[in-house]
Amino acid sequence: xxxxxxxxxxxxxxxxxxxxxxxxxxxxxxxxxxxxxxxxxxxxxxxxxxxxxxxxxxxxxxxxxxxxxxxxxxxxxxxxxxxxxxxxxxxxxxxxxxxxxxxxxxxxxxxxxxxxxxxxxxxxxxxxxxxxxxxxxxxxxxxxxxxxxxxxxxxxxxxxxxxxxxxxx
Amino acid sequence: xxxxxxxxxxxxxxxxxxxxxxxxxxxxxxxxxxxxxxxxxxxxxxxxxxxxxxxxxxxxxxxxxxxxxxxxxxxxxxxxxxxxxxxxxxxxxxxxxxxxxxxxxxxxxxxxxxxxxxxxxxxxxxxxxxxxxxxxxxxxxxxxxxxxxxxxxxxxxxxxxxxxxxxxxxxxxxxxxxxxxxxxxxxx
Numbered sequence: 182x183x184x185x186x187x188x189x190x191x192x193x194x195x196x197x198x199x200x201x202x203x204x205x206x207x208x209x210x211x212x213x214x215x216x217x218x219x220x221x222x223x224x225x226x227x228x229x230x231x232x233x234x235x236x237x238x239x240x241x242x243x244x245x246x247x248x249x250x251x252x253x254x255x256x257x258x259x260x261x262x263x264x265x266x267x268x269x270x271x272x273x274x275x276x277x278x279x280x281x282x283x284x285x286x287x288x289x290x291x292x293x294x295x296x297x298x299x300x301x302x303x304x305x306x307x308x309x310x311x312x313x314x315x316x317x318x319x320x321x322x323x324x325x326x327x328x329x330x331x332x333x334x335x336x337x338x339x340x341x342x343x344x345x346x347x348x349x350x
Numbered sequence: 351x352x353x354x355x356x357x358x359x360x361x362x363x364x365x366x367x368x369x370x371x372x373x374x375x376x377x378x379x380x381x382x383x384x385x386x387x388x389x390x391x392x393x394x395x396x397x398x399x400x401x402x403x404x405x406x407x408x409x410x411x412x413x414x415x416x417x418x419x420x421x422x423x424x425x426x427x428x429x430x431x432x433x434x435x436x437x438x439x440x441x442x443x444x445x446x447x448x449x450x451x452x453x454x455x456x457x458x459x460x461x462x463x464x465x466x467x468x469x470x471x472x473x474x475x476x477x478x479x480x481x482x483x484x485x486x487x488x489x490x491x492x493x494x495x496x497x498x499x500x501x502x503x504x505x506x507x508x509x510x511x512x513x514x515x516x517x518x519x520x521x522x523x524x525x526x527x528x529x530x531x532x533x534x535x536x537x538x
Binding site: 188189190193194197199200224225227228229231232234235236237239240242243244245247248249251252 | 476517
């Protein structure tokens, strides 16, 4: 039968009383049957016992008051009191609100002229000076609606009333 | 704290954590009273400084309070608590190096005047020197395993390191300690 393999951590757990009954019996069986396991167990036991000389006395320390004071004190910053999921939810809500606001803004801007700057082709046409041909047509319509004849209208148009003004004139 | 008349040993740590999660902060005082001695001893042995040990203990219990709503009792409460303490110790060790000279820390045994007590104090100091000289991770596993009463698997849970890493750290730490203590005539 192959010898049972016992690792050093198992030997240390055995010394600390941290093994269940079956594991403890396995270590003891191996220690009695295998010189190497017995030697390692003895070495570990000596070091284990030597370490036991280091006792610390913390009976004079009591952090209850300090902990209670810290627990009652408000966190310096609200976000420090939130866990990551809460912060994530707040960030997601904020981004959603921003996106909805932007979408609403674009929708409203589509129905109204938002600024003085020319935005469309029609705006550009409205802000540019009318052409001479457009003025002639408008004047012709005005004269016809006032009952003038075609000859009289031609005479008015030929008189140069629509010609651009001379600089400084 | 354990002498507090309001202390109710029938209530387990998990139900106290449930109380804490429900906003009954009185449960924190109960938890601190139950576990501060082990937490302080663990931090003291790891850091070698009583003031730092108290700072770490305070920080660890505040983290318990703030984590109460997320706490899941998948492991023993003490293993979870030790993990918090270990992380606080590691944070502190990273921030301040080297740790205080352990010669400056009064040993309770050194306060006696009898010869036997003096020898015991000398032995204790030699052990403390040997443990203090270990690398941080080896020192932590020794403190958790030898003095914290954890098995090597529980040490792995408390530190977040693998079982094999903890086995290796424990083995190396014990070999180093045996060599140092043998040189000092304390081992064997």
